[in-house]
Structure formats: structure tokens, C-alpha cells
Amino acid sequence: MSKKKILARIISFILKKPSHWLFVNENREFTKSQYEKISGCLKLFQYGLPQAYIFGKTEFYSREFIVSEDVLIPRCDSELIVKETLHEVQKRKNKKQIKILELGTGSGALIITVAKECKNLGISCVFTATDISKDALAIAKKNVILHDVSVDLHIGDWWDALDVTRYPFDIVFSNPPYVGAAERRFLSKNTRFEPKLALYGQYQSKSGLASINEILSKIDGKICASSGLILIEHGFNQQREIKSLIKEKHLNFLEQYYDLSGIPRVVKIGV
Ligand SMILES: C[S@@+](CC[C@H](N)C(=O)[O-])C[C@H]1O[C@@H](n2cnc3c(N)ncnc32)[C@H](O)[C@@H]1O
Numbered sequence: 001m002s003k004k005k006i007l008a009r010i011i012s013f014i015l016k017k018p019s020h021w022l023f024v025n026e027n028r029e030f031t032k033s034q035y036e037k038i039s040g041c042l043k044l045f046q047y048g049l050p051q052a053y054i055f056g057k058t059e060f061y062s063r064e065f066i067v068s069e070d071v072l073i074p075r076c077d078s079e080l081i082v083k084e085t086l087h088e089v090q091k092r093k094n095k096k097q098i099k100i101l102e103l104g105t106g107s108g109a110l111i112i113t114v115a116k117e118c119k120n121l122g123i124s125c126v127f128t129a130t131d132i133s134k135d136a137l138a139i140a141k142k143n144v145i146l147h148d149v150s151v152d153l154h155i156g157d158w159w160d161a162l163d164v165t166r167y168p169f170d171i172v173f174s175n176p177p178y179v180g181a182a183e184r185r186f187l188s189k190n191t192r193f194e195p196k197l198a199l200y201g202q203y204q205s206k207s208g209l210a211s212i213n214e215i216l217s218k219i220d221g222k223i224c225a226s227s228g229l230i231l232i233e234h235g236f237n238q239q240r241e242i243k244s245l246i247k248e249k250h251l252n253f254l255e256q257y258y259d260l261s262g263i264p265r266v267v268k269i270g271v
Contacts (some may be wrong), residue, residue, distance in 0.1 A: 001051075010038055020201050049190075050073055065141055070135035071198065078233060080257055081110065088171050089118055096124070098170045100126070100171045101173075104158075104198075105135070108141075114173075115217055129154070131153075141153060166225055169173045169223060180206055252271075254270045255268075
């Protein structure tokens with residue numbers, strides 16, 4: 001985005017006016033307080049703070065979501081896992097009620113998108129989402145209210161967030177932390193403002209696979225319904241290690257999904 005556009009976006013954000021309003025009010029003067037707020041935002045922008053954090057919102061799957069520095073900014077890469085989750089939902093559309101779980105929901109953008117799309121498709125589902133971060137769940141709750149959907153939010157360490165009465169789920173999906181020590185250098189500079197817990201997980205590892213390993217170690221037949229499955233988003237170079245993990249945990253590798261550049265980014269695992 002050009003500097004001029006950024007400035008226009010900041011001004012319309014501070015004045016709470018649509019950007020087209022600025023063009024017909026070009027000569028308008030700012031109050032001291034407005035001027036200070038505008039230059040404050042500009043400084044944050046120059047410092048590298050992502051626009052999503054400056055404006056407190058971002059777009060995912062053509063919907064707006066509230067974000068703060070407590071949550072990862074949802075990436076368009078994650079549209080792949082959302083699409084494949086919806087694909088699985090459609091395969092089960094004749095089921096009376098489909099139970100869907102997201103582990104590590106952050107802003108809630110992914111599960112809320114699935115919920116909104118299921119509503120549009122007229123498919124009845126029950127949605128549950130977890131996170132270990134209380135602050136992230138507070139943002140997810142705001143988004144659940146904003147989008148008027150029903151998602152049960154639970155706090156806790158992966159599966160520990162849920163008691164057995166919630167089981168079994170038909171579809172589980174997760175975009176867990178998966179950045180390994182070696183990959184840090186590939187991250188854009190702006191990621192320094194995002195929660196370390198969301199990028200690297202609790203136990204930062206060289207391979208970045210610690211969270212995926214945790215999730216797959218503790219999954220069992222009781223958590224998933226028969227023909228239940230888990231979809232996991234992962235890093236661009238983790239396909240081989242994940243396949244070995246699946247084998248090691250006696251789970252079933254079902255399918256690999258690729259992004260538009262042909263890079264493997266989501267795996268479907270049978271439980
Ligand atoms: C990569 S972010 C994904 C957030 C969101 N689903 C998205 O795609 O925008 C990973 C999320 O997992 C959460 N998380 C990290 N460790 C966790 C754990 N041990 N148990 C549950 N959630 C965890 C983080 O707080 C973060 O919100």
C-alpha cells in the first residue's frame with residue numbers, strides 16, 4: 001500500500017469517516033488531539049507495527065475480524081484448511097449434527113468462518129474451539145459476538161481444554177504453532193509483534209514440530225467419532241517429518257493438500 005493510502009486509512013480511522021469522505025473534505029483542519037492521534041499511528045506504522053494491530057481489525061475470507069497483539073493475524077494461507085474443513089462438512093451433510101473442533105483458535109477467525117459458511121450451506125453443526133491463551137480467547141469471544149455465531153470456547157493445553165462430555169468430534173482442525181528455529185529467518189520482520197506462543201508454541205523446537213507432536217500424541221479414538229479426522233496446517237518443509245510422526249503414532253495418513261504454488265500445507269489424518 002502506498003504511503004498516501006496508508007495516511008488516508010489512518011485519517012479515516014481516527015476521524016471515524018469512510019475514506020471517500022476525505023476526498024471531498026481535503027482542506028479540513030485537524031484538532032490538536034486528532035493530529036496527535038494521526039501522527040501516533042503513523043509512527044507505529046513506520047516502526048513496523050502491522051496495520052491489523054494499528055487498526056485493531058483484519059480481513060479473513062472476506063469478513064472482518066477484531067485482532068490485537070494477543071492473537072496471530074489470520075493469514076490467507078489458512079483459507080486452505082478452512083476450505084478442506086468445509087469440504088469434509090459437506091461430505092457429512094446428511095448427519096443430524098456435525099461436531100467440529102478447532103485447537104488453538106487465536107482470534108477465532110477460522111472456526112467463525114467455518115460456522116458462517118456452514119450456516120450459509122444450511123448444514124447444522126456444533127462448534128467448539130480452544131486456546132491456551134486467555135487473552136486470545138477474549139478476542140475470539142468478541143469475534144463470536146461480532147459475527148453472531150455459536151462457538152463454545154475453552155481454555156487449556158490442547159486436548160486438556162476439553163472434558164470427555166464434549167467428545168466425540170467428527171472433524172478437528174488446527175493451525176498450531178509450527179515455526180522452527182531454522183525457519184525464523186524466513187519470517188517477515190513484522191512477525192516480531194505477533195505472540196511468540198502463536199508462532200513457536202510453548203516448547204520452541206528446532207523443527208517447529210513440538211506442538212503438532214503434542215496434538216498427535218494425545219489424540220485417540222474417544223476424541224474422534226468413527227471416520228473422524230484431524231486436519232493440520234503445517235510449515236512448507238514439514239511434510240516428510242509429519243508423515244513419520246503419523247506413522248509413529250499409529251494414525252492414518254489420508255491426504256495432503258497443497259497451496260496455489262504447489263507447496264504442501266495441510267495434512268488430513270484419520271484417527
Ligand atoms: C498459529 S496460531 C493460530 C491462530 C488461529 N487459529 C489462526 O489461524 O489465525 C496458534 C494458536 O495456538 C495457540 N496455542 C499455542 N500453544 C497452545 C497449547 N499448548 N494449547 C492450546 N493452544 C495453544 C496459540 O495461543 C495460538 O492462538
